[in-house]
Amino acid sequence: MPTTLSNNVLALLPEYILTIVGVLIMLGEPLLPAGRTRKPLGWLAILGAIAATGVSFWQLHLGVMNAFSDSIRVDAYSIFFQVVIGAVVVISLLASLDYFEGNSSHAGEYYALVCFGAVGMMLMSCSTELLMVFIGLEISSISTYIMAGFRKGQGTATESSLKYFLLGSFATAFFLYGIALTFGATGSTNINVVAAALPHTNSPVLAVLAIAMIIIGIGFKVSAAPFHVWTPDVYQGAPPPVVGLMSTAPKAAAFAVLLRILYSGYAIDQPRWQILMAILSVLSMCIGNFGALMQRDVKRMLAYSSIAHAGYLIAAFTALPADGIAAAAFYSASYAAMNVGAFIVITLVSGYSERVRTGDDYTGLAQEHPVLGAAFSFFLLSMIGIPFTAGFFGKFYVFTAVMHSGHVKLALIGLVNSGIGCYYYLRLITRIYSTANATKSSSSADFELAAETDPALIAAPLNFPMPAVSLRIPAYVALAAAALATLALGIAPNGVLRMAQSAAIATTPANAANQITPISPSSTLR
Amino acid sequence: MVPIYYYLVLAAILFCIGIGSFLIKRNIITVFMSIELMLNAVNLTFVAFAHAHDNVHGQIFVFFVMVVAAAEAAVGLAIIIAIFRTRQTLDVDSMNLMKN
Incomplete structure (x- = not known):
């Protein structure tokens, strides 16, 4: 299809919609009087995001579109x-509609930042030009740095934002160096041209270095061990609705980029990067699960659990192209559903000042708020991978794909790790359903430190702060949507899996299946 | 003429100095500056390769890197000011509110 103006517009229509909505919100924010509610801007952002998602889904009927001189490729995968x-x-957005309301004077900017961040993430998943990938990555990262520190007065929130910013930019430098070396090895930054030029490159060493640098850069973004150090602190300090967003959507986008760069750009070097990914996967699973065992803070525990889930997902990279990409895509969808849901519950339970923090604080949640308790338990069960939840099929497809390519040891390590993971998820579930309300003690060390910078925290009552029922409706709608998505992916995964498979076929080079021979299991894990 | 790999080695050394000072330095502003050094090392690599391949793409990339680095600096300095307001210090070691 030739690159025409209308083609360019059509290919990036979801991004355009979100950009325009974001700019409108930025313009509307200062026009509203200071005391006025910012909810209309929030609804505008929600409408924009729904429209963008709908348009993106509709693009499926338009077939493969190449736009902007082959730097954008809209296909089933993107x-x-x-x-x-x-x-x-x-x-x-639905969950955070009431979160910032009344607590910060600049809630409108939050909605705009979410829209801009979404533009960056969507750009990442549809670019085949590393320059566009870099710009998308930065658009999404810069917006999430700001969102992480949105509770300006609280020391923990700004600290979380700072750590995210410093380590995120550090990772970006690695990613950029990887792109520079790719350019040096092949003379191009377009993934398809890179793939074509790699077999004839004069400097294969540069190409290998480039892969390593790109994996380090993206490894930071998806919080894979040993590049995970920022994750617990950032997730603990950032506002819960923001954590729900930034632990899922940017990760899905980063995995989309990594899958595309590795499987279609660097397909020829697959044996080399597969070993790296296997090591990364084992480290992430073990560090994530063992780290989570020792956490008292619930958000911190979920941060370690997210490192472990990144490990399960990375295991899919050791599989054959079609299997691996489909399994990774399905896993990122199912992880998104359950993790966003879990953080909506935390948003509702802990409120703006976040007095409720540790696992002990969640004791008796099911008694006071049966719906929230049940929903939280459901999402935690899904993270364990209990059948009839999204997490089960996510893990099932990943480990099946890994076994198919012969990496039995990696799959076994993954399964053992899922077993270890049971312990800390179930511990939280038993606390939610236990009745002993007297054991509540919020005097953890991090709470005292956090209270030093934010005196309001001490004054906050030590029960589950709940806004009026009418204010909770959007958040409950979001919760229901996340729970339904988790359940649907666990009961009838076929539709989404078929989409994931067609996505995998769309991005695999046609001859990749013949080119690549599976490497023997012994060479992966010694 | 200076061979191309001189530039590449210089860029690699600059990049490593950036990593080193990112890990060693204790002032947030200095840590931030070391990230800028790493980005500039990448820029040098791009320009060197662009010259070697006789391909202007690498130089275009540098402009984008500079623009993005400027945007990042704006956000980063804002975050650093927010940190200073709440904590009255810019020492990385005192950024330890969150421990288990």
Whole structure:
């Protein structure tokens, strides 16, 4: 299809919609009087995100579109990730509609930042030009740095924002160096041209270094061990609706980029990067699960659990192209559904000042708020991977794909790790359903430190702060949507899996299946 | 003429100095500056390769990197000011509110 103006507009229509909505919100924010509610801007953002997701889904009927001199490629693969990102953005916006209301004077900017962040993530998943990938990555990262520190007065929130910013930019430098070395090895930054030029490169060493640098850069973004150090602190300090968003959507986008760069750009070097990914996967699973065992803070525990989930997802990279990409895409969708849901519950339970923090504080949640308790338990069960939840099929497809390519040891390590993971998820569930209300003690060390910078925290009552019922409706709608998505992916995964498979076929080079021979299991894990 | 790999080695050294000072330095502003050094090392690599391949793409990339670095600096300095307001210090070691 030739690159025409209308083609360019059509290919990036979801991004255009979100950009325009974001700019409108930025313009509307200062026009509203200081005391006035910012909710209309929030609804505008939600409408924009729904429209963008819908348009992205509709693009499926237009076939493969190449736009902007082959730097954008809209196909089943990019649309799959864009729809996941769009859905996560809509759900998080619904959940945060009342969160910032009345607590900060600049809530409107938050909605605009979410829209801009979504633009960056969607750009990442549809670019085949590393320059566009870099710009998308930065648009999404810069917006999430700001969102992480949105509770300006609280020391923990600004600290979380700072850590995210410093380590995120550090990672970006690695990613950029990887792109520079790719350019040096092949003379191009277009993934398809890179793939074509790699077999004849004069400097294969540069190409290998480039892969390593790109994996380090993206590894930071998806919080894979050993590049995970920022994750617990950032997730603990950032506002819960923001964590729900930034632990799922940017990760899905980063995995989309990594899958595309590795499987279609660097397909020829697959044996080399597969070993790296296997090591990364084992480290992430073990560090994530063992780290989570020792956490008292619930958000911190979920941060370690998110490192472990990144490990399960990375395991899919060791599989054959078609299997691996489909399994990774499905896993990122199912992880998005359950993790966003869990953080909506935390948003509702802990409120703006977040007095409720540790696992002990969640004791008796099911008694006071049966719906929230049940929903939280459901999402935690899904993270364990209990059948009839999204997490089960996510893990099932990943480990099946890994076994198919012969990496039995990696799959076994993954299964053992899922077993270890049971312990800390179940511990939280038993606390939610236990009745002993007297054991509540919020005097953890981090709470005292956090209270030093924010005196309001001490004054906050030590029960579950709940706004009026009418104010909770959007958040409950979001919760229901996340729970339904988790349940649907666990009961009838076929539709989404078929989409993931067509996505995988769309991005695999036609001859990749013949080119690549599976490497022997012994060479992967010694 | 200076061979191309001189530039590449210089860029690699600059990049490593950036990593080193990112890990060693204790003032947030200095840590931030070391990230800028790493980005500039990448820029040098791009320009060197662009010259070697006789391909202007690498130089275009540098402009984008500079623009993005400027945007990042704006956000980063804002975050650093927010940190200073709440904590009255810019020492990385005192950024330890969150421990288990």
